[in-house]
Amino acid sequence: EAGVTQSPTHLIKTRGQQATLRCSPISGHTSVYWYQQALGLGLQFLLWYDEGEERNRGNFPPRFSGRQFPNYSSELNVNALELEDSALYLCASTPGQYNSPLHFGNGTRLTVT
Amino acid sequence: GESVGLHLPTLSVQEGDNSIINCAYSNSASDYFIWYKQESGKGPQFIIDIRSNMDKRQGQRVTVLLNKTVKHLSLQIAATQPGDSAVYFCAENTFASSGAGSYQLTFGKGTKLSVIP
Numbered sequence: 080e081a082g083v084t085q086s087p088t089h090l091i092k093t094r095g096q097q098a099t100l101r102c103s104p105i106s107g108h109t110s111v112y113w114y115q116q117a118l119g120l121g122l123q124f125l126l127w128y129d130e131g132e133e134r135n136r137g138n139f140p141p142r143f144s145g146r147q148f149p150n151y152s153s154e155l156n157v158n159a160l161e162l163e164d165s166a167l168y169l170c171a172s173t174p175g176q177y178n179s180p181l182h183f184g185n186g187t188r189l190t191v192t
Numbered sequence: 193g194e195s196v197g198l199h200l201p202t203l204s205v206q207e208g209d210n211s212i213i214n215c216a217y218s219n220s221a222s223d224y225f226i227w228y229k230q231e232s233g234k235g236p237q238f239i240i241d242i243r244s245n246m247d248k249r250q251g252q253r254v255t256v257l258l259n260k261t262v263k264h265l266s267l268q269i270a271a272t273q274p275g276d277s278a279v280y281f282c283a284e285n286t287f288a289s290s291g292a293g294s295y296q297l298t299f300g301k302g303t304k305l306s307v308i309p
Contacts, residue, residue, distance in 0.1 A: 083235075112296070114299075120301060121281065121299040121300055121301040121302060122236070122281070122283075122297075122299040124296050124297070124298070127296060135296060137296075169235050169236070171235075178223070178241075178243065178285065180226050180238045180241050181226075181238075181297060182238060183235035183236045183237070184235050185233070185234050185235045186234075186235050
């Protein structure tokens with residue numbers, strides 16, 4: 080069974096540009112979560128999508144947005160990039176059942192220069 | 193605010209010894225806890241989970257202990273191997289504020305485990 084896949088693996092952008100990150104969940108999983116992992120820090124919750132709807136978002140500005148497609152894949156968009164947006168962005172999926180563990184992809188390393 | 197934290201940021205152990213990684217949590221309403229392992233350049237990998245109605249759960253070479261009285265979680269790794277070298281995160285279940293009935297995990301900052309051959 081294929082795990083969570085993310086693309087691209089690395090992304091370099093300049094300040095002010097927009098970045099788009101993509102995620103394909105494990106087959107059969109309907110919920111997708113996005114986390115930001117800045118260097119030396121833990122994982123910070125960004126967004127949660129389930130059945131195509133945004134269910135919750137973390138304490139991030141509105142320039143962080145995303146969507147979930149009918150096939151349950153997801154996109155994270157970051158507008159007006161700032162230097163501090165440089166981080167590893169992790170996507171995770173679950174089957175949507177309460178108290179089931181998140182399964183993570185290997186992330187997209189975003190570097191803003 | 194409520195948070196999950198770790199007692200030790202780094203831990204070095206001899207190959208073959210047992211490792212114990214500790215975690216304190218502050219949200220008494222949390223009812224589900226997970227340990228993840230993150231190797232360099234990879235995403236977090238699920239190790240083991242435990243629900244609040246249990247105080248111990250065992251997996252292959254790993255045991256998680258939950259002490260709800262003092263809000264403490266620990267991960268024990270038996271016969272630590274070089275492949276166990278990684279950063280270990282504990283995470284606690286927090287109800288999503290939107291009330292949709294599912295959860296979001298709050299992660300600690302991690303403990304780096306180094307295995308000495």
